[in-house]
Amino acid sequence: EAEVAQSPRYKITEKSQAVAFWCDPISGHATLYWYRQILGQGPELLVQFQDESVVDDSQLPKDRFSAERLKGVDSTLKIQPAELGDSAMYLCASSLEWQGGYNEQFFGPGTRLTVL
Amino acid sequence: TQLLEQSPQFLSIQEGENLTVYCNSSSVFSSLQWYRQEPGEGPVLLVTVVTGGEVKKLKRLTFQFGDARKDSSLHITAAQPGDTGLYLCAGPDNYGQNFVFGPGTRLSVLP
Numbered sequence: 001e002a003e004v005a006q007s008p009r010y011k012i013t014e015k016s017q018a019v020a021f022w023c024d025p026i027s028g029h030a031t032l033y034w035y036r037q038i039l040g041q042g043p044e045l046l047v048q049f050q051d052e053s054v055v056d057d058s059q060l061p062k063d064r065f066s067a068e069r070l071k072g073v074d075s076t077l078k079i080q081p082a083e084l085g086d087s088a089m090y091l092c093a094s095s096l097e098w099q100g101g102y103n104e105q106f107f108g109p110g111t112r113l114t115v116l
Numbered sequence: 117t118q119l120l121e122q123s124p125q126f127l128s129i130q131e132g133e134n135l136t137v138y139c140n141s142s143s144v145f146s147s148l149q150w151y152r153q154e155p156g157e158g159p160v161l162l163v164t165v166v167t168g169g170e171v172k173k174l175k176r177l178t179f180q181f182g183d184a185r186k187d188s189s190l191h192i193t194a195a196q197p198g199d200t201g202l203y204l205c206a207g208p209d210n211y212g213q214n215f216v217f218g219p220g221t222r223l224s225v226l227p
Contacts, residue, residue, distance in 0.1 A: 033215075041219050041220070042120075042204050042217030042218050042219050043159070045215060045216075091159075093158070104161050104164070105161065106161075107158025107159050107160070109157055110158050112156075
């Protein structure tokens with residue numbers, strides 16, 4: 001069964017360091033999402049791609065976060081420099097295409113980031 | 117920003133009991149989705165409700181979308197330990213461009 005792959009699964013870093021997360025969506029899925037989930041809360045959308053284009057990054061802290069999906073397939077989310085408040089689970093999801101509220105998003109296992 | 121509230125925040129019950137969790141908003145949603153998330157994993161879609169008053173059943177789970185499309189409920193009959201997890205509701209924002217998630221209900225079913 002096709003799955004969304006993410007790596008690494010766990011990352012521990014010190015504040016002010018740079019970190020990067022990788023996501024490989026399900027083959028053929030045009031839409032890719034990065035979410036941040038703080039412990040005890042629901043996921044919060046950071047950025048949404050349609051193919052290689054950014055559809056929405058209004059919640060992405062652009063002073064330190066960046067995301068790219070150069071060839072419209074896999075994607076990288078980077079944080080530089082990391083801050084203590086960035087400790088969270090970073091989830092990647094993909095869907096066939098954006099259809100308003102009806103598309104099914106398939107989530108990866110996430111990357112658990114701890115900033116010391 | 118449309119906000120989704122969920123209640124209760126935590127629920128711990130014995131195996132075999134019935135339960136209902138709620139998802140509420142002051143805004144109208146064109147659709148709502150329910151996800152279950154297990155520890156250390158990503159959320160998995162359970163159901164999408166679209167029409168006001170709609171009821172959908174998935175084995176022991178019954179989902180209802182309020183008539184005014186501002187609220188939804190999830191009822192589990194005869195809960196099992198395998199139902200343990202974080203139940204999230206989510207829906208498209210006013211602009212239909214991205215999803216907003218509720219904070220979730222953390223369910224623990226004890227054997």
